[in-house]
Amino acid sequence: MSHLLRTSRLLAWLFLTGLSAAVIVTSGFYLYLRPGLPPVAQLLEIKLQTPLRVYTEDKRLIAEFGEKRRAPITIEQIPTIQLQAFMAAEDSRFYEHFGVDIKGLARAAIELVSTGEIQSGGSTITMQVAKNYFLSRDRTFIRKFNEILLALQIERELDKNRILELYLNKIYLGNRAYGIAAAAQVYYDKPVSQLSLAQMAMLAGLPKAPSAFNPLANPERAMIRRNWILGRMKELGYITPDAYELALSAPLTASYNSTETEVDADYVAEMARSELVRRYGDEAYTDGYTVTLTVDSAKQQAATEALRDGLEAYDRRHGFRGPIGQIDPETLAGSDLSDIVQNYPRVESLIPAVITSVDDKTQKVRVHARMLGAAIMPFETMMWARRYKTEDLTGPEPEKPSDVVAAGDVVYVRAQTPKAVATTSEKENANSSENTETAQPAIPAIVSLAQIPRVEGALISLDAQTGAIQALTGGYSFGQSKYNRAIQAQRQPGSTFKPFLYLSALESGMTPATIYNDAPIVFDDDELESAWRPQNSSGQFYGPTRLREALYRSRNLVSIRLLRDLGIQKTIDYLEQLEIPVENMPDNLSLSLGSGLLTPMELARGMAIIANGGYDVEPYLIETIKDVRGEIVYQAPETVLCDQNCNEIAEKAQTNAETRETSGEAEPAENADNTPQVRVMRRLADERSVFILHSMMRDVIRLGTGRRARALGRDDIAGKTGTTNEQKDTWFAGFNHELATITWVGLDQPAPLGRGEFGASTALPVWLDYMKVALDGEPPSFMPRPNGIVNIRINPKTGQRARPGEDGVFEVFREEDAPPPLLSEEESDRNGSSGEDDLSRRIF
16 A cells, blocks of 8 residues: 555656646746747738739729739628638637647647657647748747747737638638638639538638649549538538538539739739839738729720721731741641640730641631630631732732641631630639640631731820820730830821921911911921921922811921921920920921820820810829728829919918818828829910810811711811821821820831821721720710900901902901901002011911
8 A cells, every 4th residue: 555655656746747847848938939929919910911903993903913812801701601611620629729729739749759740730720820920831849839829829819700810811722812702712703702611611621731632733632621621510510411411412613713804904004003013112012002093994995905906907908927837747737736826825815826727619727726726717707818018018819718828827816706715814724733725615616817916006095184094005915015105105296296386376376367388398407417308298289278277188388387487496495385395306397297206195195285275284094092901092183274373272272181181081191202182283375276276176077187087976076197207107186175085006116107008097097996985975075165266257268357259268266366357459459568578488
């Protein structure tokens, strides 16, 4: 008995000694590690890495930037059964323990002693939160001890629901999806609230091993994991046996779903991204900013499609440049054609394809197209394909398919039915076990021959009253070229420059009835290197011409004489008054023909100034920026058009805004540029002169070079075509009082577009296709008639008042510039020489 007692005492002492040693060691570890542990309060301040999202003005997604796909969600937005699925998979006693599950830790300790490493982990959800937010993923004892200490702290300071919410927003679930909301979209293209029980269990199986149990990469293992979780849910009483059986029989429905953009607007998306990075640095990609732009989704989509259609139409007019590659017969017969076409990029809607056979008898060509497989290309879709020789010369019209293509040619095609093209993302579906090429359809698709245009272009549409960019596209394909021609390309504006020259003339006292001679002229100018003999585009001369007609018929010789009278420096000074850049403007008479350099955006801004009646315009793209909490951190300033006392208006508006902020009526927003709360747009041009110019430019549409725009069926449209020497740049600028839009078409390396190409044939069709959408349903918008304007009937040949019985037309004048009253014959004879010198200068 005494021996048993002694043994018991010895064991008790050993136990107490071991317990004391354990407490001392544990305390030592705690005292050693505790100072280095972060405070739990940081959990509430940590910003989840959420991508930058860019939206149109009407809330359509344009783009998403960032490595991690995440959409933070509150626990109230997650169905209870989804929470239970994660607890069944990861921590069934989550609501019972104090942050550490002793049973789990004991199991992990045994694994560590027996195998030398921790296999199952034994981590609770709270411990995983500690690890995911604060610690590395190293599987070491020290890291595990830190994890335990942090979990205990977290449980003391946060409630269970908050901990679970943090966990579900942070966990990585494969395929760039971080958090439950992002994973639901990636795998099922649904919000969390719409997932089925089987889908919820599938997602709950991913945290343990996002790659091994991924339903896209390892569907069989994912199904085993899913079914095990369903079984655990049944054991724990989360689901009924019937629900378990139903979910168990559900097929695997996961597929990769990339973030689908709703508007094709890559160029404006890049402009927004660049601006956000300038403001916030690399945090722009991770801090969850949401940017709302000024662009309208319908207008933006119309702009993108109109430019592409216009560039393709020009390209087809100039012929087929041949295949982009060639495959020898041996390779064609024995290789996997899907692998071959994979080497050629898809460009927008154009798909690379290999010609597999050409049958002139049936007039059909068989191809193997990327993403489509076997397809048929009827001859009627190839009849445009005359052989390209030069920009002015093509071969004869093809009579049979073999005149265009041969077996082994690699060409671009377009699916006749866009739905035939697979929607699976080729770039992002890297983890999918399936090839990006879709299965060959039972019935071959129908495709048409296409080619990537060499010509490029740009379109910019501005709200003339505010400067807000309504639509912008800077080229055929952003994927093919990141160069944004809308804001980066400096090109000669050609005749689209003339409205600024004519506006300067109107402000200088000239009128639409002023007569200038459209006749040959030769200048000897040292700066022009040789004698300059300018001509009209038609090569003809038309004699004495009123300025109104000279503008709408775009008479070059009249513009040159007009600039000579106004003075080159005076005109450049006027351009500076309009805030049009003059750094690249020549100081010679070629300025009158638009030989300076402007970007399309600079020209669009100038046209918006004319469109709105003469007020300054500052184009802007970003309307608001919101942080991850949805709070506005930037708001575009309100635009106010101002005629006088502009400084006082600006100061008053700023004072009012500051008063509202300090009184709590409005929340102050961060602003990287200290942008004022109100943008005051000052008057830059005389409103009466601008009103008269509107009238003259409407005649460009009604009677002149822009007649094609009459297809809109509107009488509030004014505009101007533009074509530079050798047709290197072609333009159309058109507007009503509310909307100003310009289009440019040309080659990136300036070169002739062809003798028959002008602004009216290349740029105007693009503008027209866009404006059909932009103005659809909009009421006419004219500039209001200002005071001091008179209408007078004139003799169109002399520009003077028409005498009774003479043929005449009504013209519009500023009161002080109106033709003088008619004189009697005697007074006329007496004053016959009056003004002859002035008229002679204009005529000769």
